Amino acid sequence: MLMALRASLPGVHLRAWARRPEAAAVLMERGFADLASSRLEEILPGVGLVVLCTPVETMPALAAELVTLQSLVAPGCVVTDVGSVKTTVVTALEDAFARSTYRFVGSHPMAGSERAGLEAARVELFQRAACLITPTLFTEDTALATIRAFWALLGCRVLEMSPEEHDRKVARISHLPHVAAAVTALAALHEDPSAAACAGNGFRDTTRVAAGDPALWTGILLENRDEVRASILAARDLYNELLAILDNVDDRALRHFLQNAKTLRDGVV
Amino acid sequence: MLMALRASLPGVHLRAWARRPEAAAVLMERGFADLASSRLEEILPGVGLVVLCTPVETMPALAAELVTLQSLVAPGCVVTDVGSVKTTVVTALEDAFARSTYRFVGSHPMAGSERAGLEAARVELFQRAACLITPTLFTEDTALATIRAFWALLGCRVLEMSPEEHDRKVARISHLPHVAAAVTALAALHEDPSAAACAGNGFRDTTRVAAGDPALWTGILLENRDEVRASILAARDLYNELLAILDNVDDRALRHFLQNAKTLRDGVV
Numbered sequence: 001m002l003m004a005l006r007a008s009l010p011g012v013h014l015r016a017w018a019r020r021p022e023a024a025a026v027l028m029e030r031g032f033a034d035l036a037s038s039r040l041e042e043i044l045p046g047v048g049l050v051v052l053c054t055p056v057e058t059m060p061a062l063a064a065e066l067v068t069l070q071s072l073v074a075p076g077c078v079v080t081d082v083g084s085v086k087t088t089v090v091t092a093l094e095d096a097f098a099r100s101t102y103r104f105v106g107s108h109p110m111a112g113s114e115r116a117g118l119e120a121a122r123v124e125l126f127q128r129a130a131c132l133i134t135p136t137l138f139t140e141d142t143a144l145a146t147i148r149a150f151w152a153l154l155g156c157r158v159l160e161m162s163p164e165e166h167d168r169k170v171a172r173i174s175h176l177p178h179v180a181a182a183v184t185a186l187a188a189l190h191e192d193p194s195a196a197a198c199a200g201n202g203f204r205d206t207t208r209v210a211a212g213d214p215a216l217w218t219g220i221l222l223e224n225r226d227e228v229r230a231s232i233l234a235a236r237d238l239y240n241e242l243l244a245i246l247d248n249v250d251d252r253a254l255r256h257f258l259q260n261a262k263t264l265r266d267g268v269v
Numbered sequence: 270m271l272m273a274l275r276a277s278l279p280g281v282h283l284r285a286w287a288r289r290p291e292a293a294a295v296l297m298e299r300g301f302a303d304l305a306s307s308r309l310e311e312i313l314p315g316v317g318l319v320v321l322c323t324p325v326e327t328m329p330a331l332a333a334e335l336v337t338l339q340s341l342v343a344p345g346c347v348v349t350d351v352g353s354v355k356t357t358v359v360t361a362l363e364d365a366f367a368r369s370t371y372r373f374v375g376s377h378p379m380a381g382s383e384r385a386g387l388e389a390a391r392v393e394l395f396q397r398a399a400c401l402i403t404p405t406l407f408t409e410d411t412a413l414a415t416i417r418a419f420w421a422l423l424g425c426r427v428l429e430m431s432p433e434e435h436d437r438k439v440a441r442i443s444h445l446p447h448v449a450a451a452v453t454a455l456a457a458l459h460e461d462p463s464a465a466a467c468a469g470n471g472f473r474d475t476t477r478v479a480a481g482d483p484a485l486w487t488g489i490l491l492e493n494r495d496e497v498r499a500s501i502l503a504a505r506d507l508y509n510e511l512l513a514i515l516d517n518v519d520d521r522a523l524r525h526f527l528q529n530a531k532t533l534r535d536g537v538v
Binding site for chain 1 (some may be wrong): 304333379381382398399426428439447448449450451452453454458459460466467470471475476477478480483487492497498500501503504512515518520523527528534
């Protein structure tokens, strides 16, 4: 995000907070930020926009810290986050920021990859990615407009929906694919890892995201567990349907199943 | 394959048979082959190597036709196929070619994509792809050496295994990923196709192969249905395991599940 902001907004002063001082030092050395530190007191003075980019579980505590330091930031400082789950996160953050100077709007850019760390950073990461923003009854119009403009500036297609609709859709379009990649990797290789030598691009692509960070994804899946559970149940039932189709050697039903999947997949650009 | 052969063997005379005369005419016009026709009698005279590239269901009938025209080909003409299933196909083709001039060895290059037709052709398709070849007790050494050399020439990593081992491994590493992509596309979008607008690269990659030809894949999955059934059962059971983990909000078990999947996936280059 820092790389993309530097490219889109060459004149803007960019600051980065990182939990570990060594991480902050690397950001400074490589010129990713004009100021990077592990001390929020150094980062916050005069700041007008904050983007929380930590695992979803740690956001509420970080928000509470921001509130204790609210006298430092610009009045009406806008805060957003990039968490993959919205209902619980937005509720917790709206709560944390209520009656503070901060104005919060939840976001979820559908960008990233299975890789982590600075080496995986790409300046074009957000170009043409969908970014879901999730206003509620408590969201101020000007803050919403700021966040809309922020993601559009990074090249995102901005979509607006409630936190609940976000969690329902994203459980199916993002969390389920992650689970499916893990299940497929395990079912394919657990008993006979030597089959890995036979892998083609079909396997590689279908399971790519299973290489993502297990701790990060444990947090995401548990935070959205009701909707994730519903999407896993749907997938489980489809596997049962396929077992019945194979037992009946039902050529027509199998073709129909695969055709329906193809039609839905062909609709995604 | 014609493009790749043209690049690897610039001097060799390439011929292509196609079921439809119009398809053969396009191959000729675009220079993919030195001779293309829908009439086997025109294609076969003097031929030393035949590669069957049709859906698996139609291979036995095509083999029977080749046998009726065996007086046309070079003596000891070697035949292979590119079918995605081997036990049933190799048995049927060994049977068809028994006591003929042809010497058969089964192959399965792990290359291709969800796309079909000449526009999807890529000269580098086989570079570094695994190609599984499946000799049996009936395979002649010289024919096996020819087929090994043929795929190596196209840039493949050649692996040798029995047809049964092929079907067991490929059910897991290729057929299951196809099924998983279809299941994920359906579970994600069947109820609410509008979620497609939120798709990121995770969804795109995990479901890419679901855009493949439903008729082709119906044939493959039914032809290998015992092994495909076993791999689907394994996936179904893993989904059930995940449902229990979510019901128990079992953080440690979920992390362990995702870590095991990541370790297996990280082992695939």
